[in-house]
Amino acid sequence: MQTFTPGQDGYREEIAGFQTGIESAPKLVVVATTADDVAGAVRHAAARDLAVAVQATGHGLRAPADGVLISTRRMTNxxxxxxxxxxxxxxxxxxxxxxxxxxxxxxxxxxxxxxxxxxxxxxxxxxxxxxxxxxxxxxxxxxxxxxxxxxxxxxxxxxxxxxxxxxxxxxLVPVTSLYGGGLYFDTPKLPEVLHTWRDWTADLPDTLTTSLALIPYPDLPMVREPLRGKHIAHVRVAHLGDDGPRLVAPLRALGPLVDTLKTMPFTDSGSIAAEPPHPHAYLGDNRVIAHLPDTTIDAILEHAGPGAPVPTVLIVDLLGGAYVHAKAPDFNPDSRYTIRALSVLDESGPDPVRAAHAKLFAPLTATGRLRSFVYGQPLS
Ligand SMILES: Cc1cc2nc3c(=O)[nH]c(=O)nc-3n(C[C@H](O)[C@H](O)[C@H](O)COP(=O)(O)OP(=O)(O)OC[C@H]3O[C@@H](n4cnc5c(N)ncnc54)[C@H](O)[C@@H]3O)c2cc1C
Structure with missing residues (x-):
């Protein structure tokens, strides 16, 4: 079993994960390849009264590790x-x-x-x-x-x-393909898309899972045209069934800039949200709500729309459907939508981002908060 201590060659590389905004400094990194390695690391930490942290990909890091960090990234069978x-x-x-x-x-x-x-x-x-x-x-x-x-x-x-x-x-579930992808709408259409998507989600079959993201695309060469430099509304759809084109027709009628909806193998489903695969520093939080009234849409546009002081990716997910039977202890089955905010951290640090997200969440009547979508270290 390989281990690293601070300063050793390979220590930083082993700690590096998708979230680069958390600076861990564990006293020991245990590179686990078996359950016995993990058990040994836990006993080692217990004997020295050190905290145990676990890291696989580093997408969900919330706090820096300072005791024993168990790296599971090689346990991939x-x-x-x-x-x-x-x-x-x-x-x-x-x-x-x-x-x-x-x-x-x-x-x-x-x-x-x-x-x-x-x-x-x-x-x-x-x-x-x-x-x-x-x-x-x-x-x-x-x-x-x-x-x-x-x-x-x-x-x-x-x-x-x-x-x-x-x-x-x-x-596992018996699924090999789905009708899915995204509709990307230009900045002037944001209010209309938000209202239409909200009305559309009132009566969808459970076979269709959808979210709506407002994304401030930077004006950088790595962003493809025609999205570069625009504040885009991205409707994401994943549907099981052959009536997908009929179901999405009301949104298509709004005239997207880009339309990637098609039947695809389920193995290509990462293309639906097409999230950036490169490690970066980000801070994110969320609230769960039972309704999406006009006042919430106004708050979204004010605090995460084109004029917002801090660039924020805002994602609204439709819940309902089979989620009403969810058994997880911290999940409220009455939840209907999530409101997720995510901002990239730059040299201004986390405080302006925390303040911007707090303003966005303040007017909401939240029924919960999902730990999955808390990224980095929000204040509360
Ligand atoms: C780009 C992106 C897309 C996402 N999409 C979705 C989505 O569609 N749906 C969704 O539900 N979530 C989604 N998430 C949230 C994601 O599920 C969480 O961030 C999750 O914690 C990531 O797990 P990880 O192992 O990849 O990350 P890590 O940062 O390696 O682990 C996160 C935490 O999980 C715990 N953990 C990991 N492995 C173990 C283990 N073996 N034993 C005990 N604890 C462990 C630890 O507390 C660790 O700090 C997304 C996150 C990102 C960044």
């Missing part, structure tokens, strides 16, 4: 049992690898928008997938987990609450 339609994935597995392995058997995981996210960290937060309105939370499809307890013993459990997970078993 995936096994699919096609008969029971169950996947067993090791702690560091990303959704991309599970998508490919499951597709070989005509199956799909309840993965999310970005294939680079870790399956275990995602599921620990509930797991809001591209098929969420049809199948509910990914966590509700978990069959069992292999967990290292705080005492350093390895146990099999269905309780994801405590300990370090070394492997997870979850049910």
């Amino acid at each position: 995936v096994e699919i049992d096609p008969v029971s339609a169950v996947a067993r994935v090791e702690a560091g597995t990303t959704w991309g690898k599970v998508l490919e392995a499951a597709a070989e058997h005509g199956l799909a995981p309840l993965s999310g928008s970005a294939p680079g996210v870790g399956a275990v960290g995602y599921t620990l937060g509930g797991g809001f997938s591209l098929l969420g309105r049809r199948y509910g939370l990914a966590a509700d499809h978990v069959r069992s987990a292999e967990v290292v307890t705080a005492e350093g013993t390895i146990e099999r459990t269905t309780d994801l609450g405590d300990g370090v997970i070394t492997a997870l078993e979850f049910r």
Whole structure:
């Protein structure tokens, strides 16, 4: 088992993850490749009264690690049992690898928008997938987990609450393709798109999962035309069924700048949200709400629209559907929409971003907050 201590060659590289805005300085990094490595690291930390932190991809880092950091990124084995339609994935597995392995058997995981996210960290937060309105939370499809307890013993459990997970078993769903993609609308259409999307989501079948993102695209060469430098409304759609074109017609009628909707293999589902795959520093928070009234749409446009003082990616997700049966303890089944705010951190630091997000959330009557979509270190 490989380990790193501060100053050693490879220490910084092992700590580096997708979120670059958190500066961890663990006393010891344990590069785990087996459950026994994880158990050994936990016992080592317990004997020295050091905190244990776990990192797979680093997408969801919330606080700097200062004790023992267990790096699981090399634990990426995936096994699919096609008969029971169950996947067993090791702690560091990303959704991309599970998508490919499951597709070989005509199956799909309840993965999310970005294939680079870790399956275990995602599921620990509930797991809001591209098929969420049809199948509910990914966590509700978990069959069992292999967990290292705080005492350093390895146990099999269905309780994801405590300990370090070394492997997870979850049910897959019989999905090979979907109708999905995005409609990208130009800046002057933002209010109309927000209102139309809200009205459209009042009566959609559970086979359709959708979100709406307002994205301030920077005026940089890496951003493709015609989106570069514009504040875009991006409607994202993932639908199981052959009536997709009919269902999206009211939004298409608004005249998108770019239309990527098509039937695609589920393995291409990362193209729907098309999130940037490069590591960067970001701060994000969210609220869950039961209704999306005009006053909330006004607040969104004021605090995360084209005139907002801090550039913010604002995402509204439609919940409902199978989410009303969600069993996760911190999820309120009456939730209808999420409002997520995410801003890239620059040299001005986190304070202006925290202030901007607080102004956005202040007028909302929130019914909850999802830990999955808390990024970096918001204040509360
Ligand atoms: C671009 C992007 C897209 C996303 N899309 C979605 C989405 O569509 N749906 C959704 O629900 N979420 C989504 N998320 C949120 C994501 O699920 C969380 O950030 C999740 O925590 C990431 O897990 P990770 O293992 O990749 O990240 P890491 O930062 O490596 O881990 C995050 C945290 O999970 C815990 N953890 C990780 N592995 C273990 C383990 N083996 N045992 C115990 N604890 C562990 C630790 O507390 C760790 O700090 C997205 C995030 C990003 C940045």
